[in-house]
Amino acid sequence: MSETMKAAVIHDFGGADQFSIEDVAVPKPVDGEVLIDVQASGINPIDFKTRNGTGINRGWETVPAKIILGWDISGIVVESQSDAWRAGDAVFGLPRFPELTVGFSVFVTAPGNELARKPDGISHLEAAAVPLAGLTAWQALFDNASLENGQRVLIHAGAGGVGHLAIQLAKWKGAHVTATCSARNTDFVSSLGADDVIDYTHFDFSEKAADMDVVFHMISPDTRPQSYATLKDGGFLASITGPLSPEELKDHKANGRFVTVRANGGQIQNIAGLMESGELKVHIDAIYSLADIAEAHKHVEGGRTRGKVVLDLTT
Numbered sequence: 001m002s003e004t005m006k007a008a009v010i011h012d013f014g015g016a017d018q019f020s021i022e023d024v025a026v027p028k029p030v031d032g033e034v035l036i037d038v039q040a041s042g043i044n045p046i047d048f049k050t051r052n053g054t055g056i057n058r059g060w061e062t063v064p065a066k067i068i069l070g071w072d073i074s075g076i077v078v079e080s081q082s083d084a085w086r087a088g089d090a091v092f093g094l095p096r097f098p099e100l101t102v103g104f105s106v107f108v109t110a111p112g113n114e115l116a117r118k119p120d121g122i123s124h125l126e127a128a129a130v131p132l133a134g135l136t137a138w139q140a141l142f143d144n145a146s147l148e149n150g151q152r153v154l155i156h157a158g159a160g161g162v163g164h165l166a167i168q169l170a171k172w173k174g175a176h177v178t179a180t181c182s183a184r185n186t187d188f189v190s191s192l193g194a195d196d197v198i199d200y201t202h203f204d205f206s207e208k209a210a211d212m213d214v215v216f217h218m219i220s221p222d223t224r225p226q227s228y229a230t231l232k233d234g235g236f237l238a239s240i241t242g243p244l245s246p247e248e249l250k251d252h253k254a255n256g257r258f259v260t261v262r263a264n265g266g267q268i269q270n271i272a273g274l275m276e277s278g279e280l281k282v283h284i285d286a287i288y289s290l291a292d293i294a295e296a297h298k299h300v301e302g303g304r305t306r307g308k309v310v311l312d313l314t315t
C-alpha cells in the first residue's frame, strides 16, 4: 500500500479558498484502532466553522502547521488492530469527535469501538451523511430531553441535516412532531413524518406552536425567547446553537441544556439498525468530489442545505 494519500488540507483559518489537496502520510492504526479506506465523508456546519476559526478550534490562535478537517466517515477497513473488525468490513461513524478525525482524506484511523457496521442496503454516501447529525439528534432528544412516546416536540430547521433526522427519530419514539422550515421545504418536511409544519418565512412559529414538552433549538440563539414561549411550564429546551443561562431557564419556567455531540459507538449502532430497517432515511442534497471540497463547504455555509452534503472520496 502507498505510504501517502490525498487529503484536503488547510494551513490557516479562513474562507473555503484555504483548502489545498496535498499528499500526506497514511496514518497507522494503534492498538484498538482500524485503518479505513474512506469512501465518503459527510460535511457539517462544524467543518466550515472550524475552517474559519469559530468552531472546535476556538482556543487555537493559528492552525498548528496544517490540519485535515472532516469527521463523518464511511469506508472499508484495510487493517485492524481492533477485535471488533476485520479487513474488508464496511464501517461508518463519527470517530474521535470532537478531536480531529481527518475525514477529508483517503485513509483515516479510528477507534474500533466508535464505529458501526454499515448496513448492506445503505451506500457509503448515505452512511457518511448520518453520524454527526444523527448522534446530535439522538443525544439531544433522548439523552438530554428524555423525549417519550406521546409527548409534543417542536423541531426547528426540519429540512436541515440534524432536523430531518430528528423528525424521524422523534416519530420513531412516538412523539407528536411540529417542525419549522421555509415554504420551499414544507412538502419535504411533511414527507419525513412531521405532524404539523410551520413555514417560518410567513408565520411567527411562537404563535402557531404551543404546549410543547420539548423544543429542539438549532437556529439562531436570538430566537430562543420565542422557543421558550411554545413550551409547557417545566418543558425542556435542548439547544445546540448556544449555552443557556440559569436565569433564562428560571425566567421561562423551563428546563434545558446546551448539548454538544460526542462520538458514541453504541448509539451509532442503534442508528445503523434504524437505517437498516428503513425507519431512518437520510436525504442527500448534493455530492462533491474531494477536489471540489471548497464548493462543498460553500454549499453548507449557504445555510439552505436540504438534508446533507457529502464528499465522494472514490472519484
Ligand SMILES: NC(=O)c1ccc[n+]([C@@H]2O[C@H](COP(=O)([O-])OP(=O)(O)OC[C@H]3O[C@@H](n4cnc5c(N)ncnc54)[C@H](OP(=O)(O)O)[C@@H]3O)[C@@H](O)[C@H]2O)c1
Residues within 6 Å of the ligand: 044, 045, 046, 132, 133, 136, 156, 157, 158, 159, 160, 161, 162, 163, 180, 181, 182, 183, 184, 185, 200, 218, 219, 220, 239, 240, 241, 259, 260, 261, 300, 303, 304, 305, 306, 307
Ligand atoms: N452543538 C452541537 O453538538 C451541534 C451538532 C450539530 C449541529 N450543530 C449546529 O446546529 C445547527 C444546525 O445544524 P445542521 O447540520 O442541521 O445545519 P444545516 O443542515 O446547514 O441546516 C440547514 C437548514 O436550516 C434551515 N433553516 C435556516 N434558518 C432557519 C430558520 N430560521 N428556521 C427554520 N429552519 C431554518 C434551512 O431550511 P430552509 O432552507 O427551509 O430555511 C436548511 O434546510 C448549525 O448551527 C450547527 O453548527 C450543533
